[in-house]
Amino acid sequence: MGYNKISLQLFFVIGFTSALGTNYCSTKMKSFKVLVTNPTVPEIGIKLLTDQGCEVIQVTQENREEIIKHAKGVDALFWASCLSLDKEVLDVAGPQMKAIGIMSAGYDHIDVEEAKKRGIKLGNTPHPLHDAVADLAVLLLLAAARRAHEARLLIENNKWITGNWKWMLGQDVTNSTVGVIGLGNIGLSIVKRLQGFNVKQFLYTGHKEKKEAREIGAKFVSLNTLLEESDFVIIVVPLTAETKGMCDDDFFSKMKKTAVFVNVSRGPVVDQPALIRALKNGQIFAAGLDVMTPEPLPADHELTTLPNVVLLPHLGSATNNTRASMSSLTAENILKALGDEEMITPI
Known part of the structure; x- marks a missing residue:
């Protein structure tokens, strides 16, 4: 790879917000709701969303009941969970759903076919880890x-x-x-x-x-x-x-x-x-x-x-810089989709 994790993170945070931020703030992002499905997601990704005017809802516990409880009416899911994202979750969210940002490289726990059938854009985080x-x-x-x-x-x-x-x-x-x-x-x-x-x-x-x-x-x-x-x-x-x-x-x-x-x-x-x-x-x-x-x-x-x-207990991506970069990329994928653009790393 031609970059390290720190430079990748800085690119995502500085480059993306400076180059693209004016396209998303005030008019397009202010009314969008994004549900973050894990209470321990690195703050950098959440800040990217809120800085662009998104309303961020974050669960206090990573469990299916908590996610479904808050999913109704959201425009995007920041899926930082190994739990299954299936038809039930998408039904609860509603037809206005536009984007799913998956904070992992793998997406075998996501019903990709069902999401795409509904016209929902999906992106994962393959590069940072x-x-x-x-x-x-x-x-x-x-x-x-x-x-x-x-x-x-x-x-x-x-x-x-x-x-x-x-x-x-x-x-x-x-x-x-x-x-x-x-x-x-x-x-x-x-x-x-x-x-x-x-x-x-x-x-x-x-x-x-x-x-x-x-x-x-x-x-x-x-x-x-x-x-x-x-x-x-x-x-x-x-x-x-x-x-x-x-x-x-x-x-x-x-x-x-x-x-x-x-x-x-x-x-x-x-x-x-x-x-x-x-x-x-x-x-x-x-x-x-x-x-x-x-x-x-x-x-x-x-x-x-x-x-x-x-x-080892599934520690593959478990470093501070890697998880921060994954959080950033997940947020950026969501912002791109909410702005009717192609995600950075689409599925």
Whole structure:
């Protein structure tokens, strides 16, 4: 990417308001109501809306009842929630609804077809979170490869062994083969980070070859080849009918027994019982997961009992600058749509 999060945020806040603000304030924006569906949304996005004359209604709790309670008559939804945005919510909002700004890159929780059928414009926030998610993918890869969770458990249980050179050996990233399933912007960012680890080769698979992949030396292969040859398999695909449950028993059976699996996409992409079997039976070496099913994951879930899995509670975009940039872009998408213009990042 050619910018960092801070410069992106400043561009959104300064550039957008100075260049476009006069088009939106006073006459067009003053009567529009925008419902913000999360009480913890960074203030920068809300300020952009109010500065342009919008009436902002913000829920005090992120739950469906609270959202439906305040949705009637709004012109736009600032959807910063993992809750389902479906026909019921749109019916309550009413026919005057013009825009939905989704504060996330993924939108599998949104009934896009229903919204578009009603002529509602939708936009998400794919760009601001590339770096943060890529950083987290590398963190999970390294932690799983070097058995970080298992090692911590041994310390906690007073089982730290000294003098045994074979104790707690992990997997090397140097001279390894890394396979990325879904080489979009996040996947490309992951590869660029891992290049500094002297990886032997990068493989990727998807619907077609990509020019950007050739520029960074990644090789396009079939899914089977990627699974059979990769020491690390990183999945970064959107959740669709095609990808749901794609990581099943057959998928894991093709991986090396020394391989590490990393998922920073969506939980349902993985057949979770199949992953658990692969981890327990030694079919794969370890896994690093930022997403799982369900979310939140119960504390007594079987995944939490496995020493060879590193779990994080869906923290991919969880940095101050990233979330602020996402908030800004969500507000700007809404303002564009309310002004009868194309959103910056439309769906």
